[in-house]
Amino acid sequence: MLIQSKLLRLRRIHRLLPSTFSSLRRCHSDSPSPSRKDHELTVTQVVEHLQNPPNHWDYDTLRPFLFESSHYLLLITLRLNSIPKALDFINYLRGRTEHHQALSCVFEGALELATQHPNSQKELLMLHSYRKSNGDNIALTSRSAVLLLKCLGEAQMVDDSLLLFKELNSSSKSCGLCNELLKGLFKSGRIDDALHVLDEMLERDSNFPPDDFTGEVVFGVLGKQEHHGRRFADKEVVGLVTKLCEHGVFPDAFKLTQMITKMCRHRKNGVAWEVLHAVMRLGGAVAVKAASCNALLAGLGRERDTQRMNKLMAEMEEMGIKPSVVTFGILVNHLCKARRIDEALEVFDKLRGKGEGNNRFDVEPDVVLFNTLIDGLCKVGREEHGLSLLEKMKTTKQSRPNAITYNCLIDGFCKAGNIGKARMLYSQMIEEGVQPSVVTLNTLVNGLCKHGKVHNAVEFFSEMKGKGLQGNAVTYTALISAFCGVNNIDKAMQYFDEMLTSGCSPDAIVYYSLINGLSIAGRMDDASVVVSRLKRAGFGLDVACYNVLINGFCKKKKLERVYEMLNEMEETGVKPDIVTYNTLVSYLGKIGDFATASKVMKRMMKEGLQPSVVTYGAIIHAYCLKENVDEAMKIFEEMCSKSKVPPNTVIYSILIDALCKNSNVERAVSLMDDMKTKGVRPNTTTYNAIFKGVRDKKMLQKAFELMDRMIEDACSPDYITMEILTEWFNAVGEIEKLKCFVEGYPVSSSYASSPTSNCML
DNA sequence: TGTCCGTTCT
Numbered sequence: 001m002l003i004q005s006k007l008l009r010l011r012r013i014h015r016l017l018p019s020t021f022s023s024l025r026r027c028h029s030d031s032p033s034p035s036r037k038d039h040e041l042t043v044t045q046v047v048e049h050l051q052n053p054p055n056h057w058d059y060d061t062l063r064p065f066l067f068e069s070s071h072y073l074l075l076i077t078l079r080l081n082s083i084p085k086a087l088d089f090i091n092y093l094r095g096r097t098e099h100h101q102a103l104s105c106v107f108e109g110a111l112e113l114a115t116q117h118p119n120s121q122k123e124l125l126m127l128h129s130y131r132k133s134n135g136d137n138i139a140l141t142s143r144s145a146v147l148l149l150k151c152l153g154e155a156q157m158v159d160d161s162l163l164l165f166k167e168l169n170s171s172s173k174s175c176g177l178c179n180e181l182l183k184g185l186f187k188s189g190r191i192d193d194a195l196h197v198l199d200e201m202l203e204r205d206s207n208f209p210p211d212d213f214t215g216e217v218v219f220g221v222l223g224k225q226e227h228h229g230r231r232f233a234d235k236e237v238v239g240l241v242t243k244l245c246e247h248g249v250f251p252d253a254f255k256l257t258q259m260i261t262k263m264c265r266h267r268k269n270g271v272a273w274e275v276l277h278a279v280m281r282l283g284g285a286v287a288v289k290a291a292s293c294n295a296l297l298a299g300l301g302r303e304r305d306t307q308r309m310n311k312l313m314a315e316m317e318e319m320g321i322k323p324s325v326v327t328f329g330i331l332v333n334h335l336c337k338a339r340r341i342d343e344a345l346e347v348f349d350k351l352r353g354k355g356e357g358n359n360r361f362d363v364e365p366d367v368v369l370f371n372t373l374i375d376g377l378c379k380v381g382r383e384e385h386g387l388s389l390l391e392k393m394k395t396t397k398q399s400r401p402n403a404i405t406y407n408c409l410i411d412g413f414c415k416a417g418n419i420g421k422a423r424m425l426y427s428q429m430i431e432e433g434v435q436p437s438v439v440t441l442n443t444l445v446n447g448l449c450k451h452g453k454v455h456n457a458v459e460f461f462s463e464m465k466g467k468g469l470q471g472n473a474v475t476y477t478a479l480i481s482a483f484c485g486v487n488n489i490d491k492a493m494q495y496f497d498e499m500l501t502s503g504c505s506p507d508a509i510v511y512y513s514l515i516n517g518l519s520i521a522g523r524m525d526d527a528s529v530v531v532s533r534l535k536r537a538g539f540g541l542d543v544a545c546y547n548v549l550i551n552g553f554c555k556k557k558k559l560e561r562v563y564e565m566l567n568e569m570e571e572t573g574v575k576p577d578i579v580t581y582n583t584l585v586s587y588l589g590k591i592g593d594f595a596t597a598s599k600v601m602k603r604m605m606k607e608g609l610q611p612s613v614v615t616y617g618a619i620i621h622a623y624c625l626k627e628n629v630d631e632a633m634k635i636f637e638e639m640c641s642k643s644k645v646p647p648n649t650v651i652y653s654i655l656i657d658a659l660c661k662n663s664n665v666e667r668a669v670s671l672m673d674d675m676k677t678k679g680v681r682p683n684t685t686t687y688n689a690i691f692k693g694v695r696d697k698k699m700l701q702k703a704f705e706l707m708d709r710m711i712e713d714a715c716s717p718d719y720i721t722m723e724i725l726t727e728w729f730n731a732v733g734e735i736e737k738l739k740c741f742v743e744g745y746p747v748s749s750s751y752a753s754s755p756t757s758n759c760m761l
Numbered sequence: 762t763g764t765c766c767g768t769t770c771t
């Protein structure tokens with residue numbers, strides 16, 4: 001750029017009188033024509049004359065020049081080669097001539113000299129101030145205007161720029177000048193002023209229509225991640241792009257992509273859509289490449305807008321915009337996230353030419369595409385298929401498996417409970433020289449934690465730390481949650497401190513997990529301390545976190561803290577959700593405050609939140625606690641017949657428990673049957689409740705039958721189950737059956753004649 | 762311009 005403008009300037013001066021300008025002589029070997037030679041002499045004479053102090057200057061000697069071509073004056077000024085001298089010249093002329101054009105030319109010369117000065121910006125600004133305070137009658141040439149605007153723009157002297165622009169008449173305005181002004185205006189965040197200038201440029205009969213540089217400036221601003229000043233309105237963006245394109249000024253592929261990406265990031269898919277389509281409509285496949293379409297496709301994918309994704313794909317095909325491997329990456333990812341994995345595999349096969357027609361897209365799958373598919377397969381529990389793709393990758397040259405490939409598979413096998421295979425894959429990646437990342441670490445730590453192997457997780461983490469791999473907030477979240485889960489709060493706190501001292505930067509989630517753990521453990525004072533630390537770290541609480549705290553304070557019967565939380569939510573604009581209301585209703589029900597509970601529910605409905613199964617559960621539970629099982633059953637019947645929320649396991653469990661306590665075991669048993677027909681799976685709590693009932697009524701055969709059903713339901717007995725059954729079965733001499741049951745064998749007489757032998761299998 | 766890990770109440 002700089003070189004280019006210098007060259008332009010030189011060429012301009014060159015055109016005037018090349019051979020007279022010593023610095024140019026070297027690059028201009030033509031011998032000067034005789035007429036030029038004449039002028040050279042006179043110019044040289046004047047320059048020599050002006051070397052005298054100004055009070056010795058003779059106006060008569062100079063006068064002929066003032067009225068000859070203004071180019072000579074510019075040349076003379078340049079040859080003075082001194083800004084103070086040029087200013088002397090201007091001052092001299094200002095007092096003597098009516099010929100304003102002469103002044104303008106000498107001033108232009110002074111500006112040119114300033115641009116060549118080592119400290120050009122300062123010199124130019126000095127000339128600007130000079131003109132502001134002394135030179136009302138120095139009209140600017142268009143060249144002078146450009147030079148001044150450029151320097152004012154760089155100095156962010158926007159108001160001066162605008163004044164200067166206004167003072168120019170239409171004929172001295174040029175596209176280059178407007179571009180300089182625009183650059184300065186955008187740089188200072190003066191969006192409105194810039195749009196005003198653009199309006200002038202984009203007028204139908206504009207004398208200075210936009211050029212490519214205008215486009216570079218405007219599209220650059222529209223694509224920047226952040227800019228000062230106000231944001232552009234959606235309409236302004238679309239209008240600007242459209243109008244520029246109508247003038248034949250198109251964004252390059254990079255800038256268009258950048259613009260679209262930015263709009264999509266700001267959840268403005270609609271604007272991005274219009275912008276891309278404006279460029280497509282006016283510029284076609286020449287102006288729009290796959291990358292820009294991909295940016296929009298990715299945005300649409302994030303919003304799950306399948307319809308418009310399809311439409312855009314069709315348009316690309318129609319216009320001859322060739323999709324790239326990234327296009328397919330986005331498509332496949334979208335299908336995977338929608339759990340439409342088989343369709344994703346179909347797309348994958350198509351581009352590799354396995355489907356009908358050969359490789360009609362001429363696209364080779366890359367690592368990202370493979371990884372996307374493998375992850376998609378793992379997420380729906382098809383890890384084995386994922387493994388086969390891993391093997392396929394190893395046979396290709398351009399898409400060797402990387403850490404992400406292994407991370408997806410390791411996570412898949414962890415989630416499926418196959419920790420052994422996950423660890424094997426880890427060893428395999430090391431063997432193959434694929435460097436594990438912090439995500440690999442986190443995936444394994446989390447997998448181990450989630451399967452009750454917290455100790456192994458800690459061990460693995462230490463091993464990785466030994467290899468120089470630091471954990472991040474995700475690692476610590478997994479460990480903190482795991483230790484809270486086994487009620488080892490001290491260890492959780494210890495890891496939280498380690499995280500802070502190890503220089504790892506925590507995020508909101510890691511705070512949430514600790515607050516959650518502390519609240520469940522009933523350590524509300526500690527939870528409050530972590531909340532204030534979270535706030536000090538610049539984070540805020542989300543609804544889920546408020547819900548956790550409200551629940552914790554409810555359990556501790558600290559109602560004033562509950563209200564404090566609710567007020568804070570209102571102040572910070574965090575809207576209570578159904579969980580918040582359920583927590584409150586549940587608490588009020590438990591303390592028997594039905595009046596307030598019903599008020600809360602009314603408020604909930606007013607906020608547009610419909611009661612959920614948990615809301616019903618809370619009320620049913622409350623009636624059961626009041627030993628009003630009839631009312632509880634009435635609500636239950638209502639749920640079954642009228643409401644849109646069918647009862648779930650928890651609700652059945654509550655009622656079965658209450659009925660048994662009320663000695664209505666028959667009704668409880670019939671509810672168990674009801675669950676079976678309705679397909680609601682009982683859990684251990686349900687069985688524990690009914691076991692207590694049948695034990696109290698000494699219904700031994702029923703107990704055997706239920707034990708078999710419990711095994712069928714893949715529901716394992718816990719220590720409460722054992723407490724209920726052990727003493728009873730001992731007393732009636734059936735302890736062997738209990739042993740079989742614990743090991744997962746059927747016990748009722750309809751199954752095995754010899755339970756003992758069964759147990760030995 | 763597309764791929765992987767953590768918190769979420771009743």
